[in-house]
Amino acid sequence: MSADTIAQAVPTTRRRRPWAALGRGLGGIWPSALLATLAVVAWEIVVDVFDVSHFVIAKPSEIAEELVDKRELLLDALWITTEEIVYGFALSAVIGVLLALVVARFRWVDRALYPLIVLFQNVPKVALAPIFILWFGYGLTPKLLLVVVIAFFPITLNMRVGLQAVDGDLLLLMRSVGASRGQILRRIQIPTALPYLFAGMRIAITFCVIGAVVAEFAGASEGLGYLIQYGSTQLDTPLVFSGLTVISILGLALYYAMSALEWLVARRFPLPNAGQAQA
C-alpha cells in the first residue's frame, strides 16, 4: 500500500490469439490448484492429529460446514461488503483517472500536486479509518472514503505513466499537422495509457478489498469484516475462518473480473511492451 510497494502486473496485450493465451492461462492453474488442495488436506490432518483446540484454528471441514450452515448470514454480509468495494472502486477509478488527466494536461498542477499525492501515500491510511468513522458514523460513507483513499493512487500513478509513455516522434508528427493538445490526448495519449490504467486498476481492486474490510473493523454493524470481528470476540473461530474464506474468494473473483475487462480492452488497443504496473 505504500508508494514503494511494486506490484508486478504486466498488461496482457496480444490480439490475434487471445483464446490460446486464455487456454494457456487456465492450463497453468492446475499446479497451483494441486498445491492448494494438498495444503488444505494437510491442514485438516495436522489439526486432527495434534488435536489443536477449535478456539485456535478451524479445520477445513468445519469451515465448509459453517459456510453451509450460516450461508444466509454470510451472503448478506458478502452483499454489503461487495457494495462497498464496487462503489468504492468505481469512485477510485473516476477520481484516479481524472487526477491523472489533470496532472498530465497542466504541467503546473503536476509540479504542485503530484509530490503532495506521493507524500500522502506515506500516511498509513488504515489508521484513518477511526477518524472517518468519527466524522461520518457507521454508514456507507466512511467505508467508501477509506476505500477511495487507499485505491485511487495506483490508478493515478499508472495512468500518469501511461499518458507520458507516448512516442515522442508521434507527438512531433501530430504537431506537424497542427493537432491540438486535446486531439493528442484523445487520439494518442489515452489509448496508449489504457493498458497501464488497467494494470493500475487490477492493483486497486485488491486494495479496495483491504479498505472495505479495515473500515468495517473500525466500526460497522454489518459486512464480512464486521462478521469476522464479531466471530473473534465470540471465540467463534469457524465463523472467523468462513468469513475469511468468503472475502478471499470475493477478492479473487474481483481480480479476475478486472483481468477479463483488461483483456477485452487490450483486444481493441493492442500495445506491445507496455510498461510494468506500479503501486
Added chain:
Amino acid sequence: MSATGISVRGVEMVFHRKQESQVVLRDVTLDVAAGRLVTLLGPSGCGKSTLLKIVGGLLAPTSGSVTIGGRPAEEAVKARQIGLVFQRPALLPWKSALANVSFLNEIIGGRGAKGAARTTAERMLDLVGLGDAGTKLPEELSGGMAQRVSIARALALDPAILLMDEPFGALDAITRDRMNSSLLDIWSQTDKTIVFVTHSIAEAVFLSDEIHVMEANPGRIVETLTVELPRPRTAATLDDPRFVEYERHLRQGLVGGAIEGVTA
C-alpha cells in the same frame, strides 16, 4: 503542386544546459533546389537531425533563417508542406496500416474527411508496395514494411518536402538496400523535395543529387558534393567506377581525416 526548394541561411543552434552552452550548429548555409534529393551525411552528434528539425520548422534556431518556397519554415508547417519520416516507424499499434496512413489527414480534415483520407491512404500504400497489407496491424509487419507504412503516411499529406531522419538506420543491410531502391522509385513518381539524414556513406551516394557532409563540435557543413551518377540508379550503379570514387572520397574525408587528426 509544383516542387518547392529550401534555403537555409546562417543557422546557429546553441543548447544551454545548466552553466554550459553547447554549440550544436554553427553557421549552416545550404540550398536545396526544388524536387531534388539531398542528404546530410555525418557522424553521430554532428547536429544533422537537429538541422532537419529546424528545416521542418519543429525547432527554432538560435539565429539564422530557413525559408521554404520563399516563406519562413513555420509557415510551411502551417501550410502542411512538411512530411516527416523517422528512424522508427512510430505507428499507432492499435490501428491498421491503412488507418495509420490516413490518421493524420483525418486529424486535419475532421470527421467529414475520413472517406477521402482513406482513399488517399490506399493509393499511398499502393505506391509504397503495400497495397494488400492495409488491414494488418503494425505488430504483424516486418521492420521494412512498417517503415514503408510510415513513408506512405508522410506522403499521404502530399507535402512539398519530405524530411527523413535515418529512416532505414534500424533495418538490416539487405532490407536497407531494397528500401533505398524503393525510395528512389517512389520519389521518381512524385515531385517531392527530399532531405535525407544518414550516417551511411554508400546510402548517401546511392540516393543523392547532392551530399552535405557534416562534422561535429561544432556541427557544421564541411563539404558539399554533387553526385553526378545517372538515374535511374540500380544495382549496377554500385559497380559504377564513379560511385566507388565518390564513396572513397567521402570515406577519406570522414574517416581518414579523423584518423589523421588522432595521430597528428
